[in-house]
Amino acid sequence: xxxxxxxxxxxxxxxxxxxxxxxxxxxxxxxxxxxxxxxxxxxxxxxxxxxxxxxxxxxxxxxxxxxxxxxxxxxxxxxxxxxxxxxxxxxxxxxxxxxxxxxxxxxxxxxxxxxxxxxxxxxxxxxxxxxxxxxxxxxxx
Numbered sequence: 001x002x003x004x005x006x007x008x009x010x011x012x013x014x015x016x017x018x019x020x021x022x023x024x025x026x027x028x029x030x031x032x033x034x035x036x037x038x039x040x041x042x043x044x045x046x047x048x049x050x051x052x053x054x055x056x057x058x059x060x061x062x063x064x065x066x067x068x069x070x071x072x073x074x075x076x077x078x079x080x081x082x083x084x085x086x087x088x089x090x091x092x093x094x095x096x097x098x099x100x101x102x103x104x105x106x107x108x109x110x111x112x113x114x115x116x117x118x119x120x121x122x123x124x125x126x127x128x129x130x131x132x133x134x135x136x137x138x139x140x141x
Contacts, residue, residue: 026139031089036140042081046101046131049073053108053124057117065120066112073105073127094138101130 031039049072056065070076078084083102087095104126111123 024139026135026137027091027093028141029089029091029094029138030141035086035089038082039086039140042086046073050124050128050131057112057120057124060117062112062115062117062120066109069105069112069127070109073102074109075102075106077105078102091138094134097130097134097137101127101134104130 049068053065053069056062056068072080083098087098090098104123108120108123108127112120114120
């Protein structure tokens with residue numbers, strides 16, 4: 001994999017700029033301030049974890065990727081993220097997208113443990129697709 005080139009980054013910036021000028025039709029989600037900050041911190045951690053997983057895959061460190069994915073994104077990470085406490089404030093679709101992401105991360109971990117980087121990349125795409133689905137449909141107020 002070669003990563004994003006300058007042309008790709010320019011295109012990504014153009015799309016993000018165009019999307020920013022359109023009316024935001026995502027469903028607004030109201031959370032108490034402290035919970036909103038907690039959720040934002042969780043999402044930043046998820047993004048940092050995705051980046052670290054890509055780095056592990058690029059270095060062919062599939063065992064490390066599997067361990068990290070399960071610990072920080074997988075189903076076994078739910079208690080650490082306060083998921084049960086947060087879930088009751090989320091619309092059903094947002095909860096479903098979050099659950100899909102955590103399940104996909106656990107599946108990714110199992111695939112990565114098998115040592116096939118190509119299959120692991122496909123499995124990791126399921127994780128990021130769940131993130132995109134949630135961010136496309138919902139926003140915090």
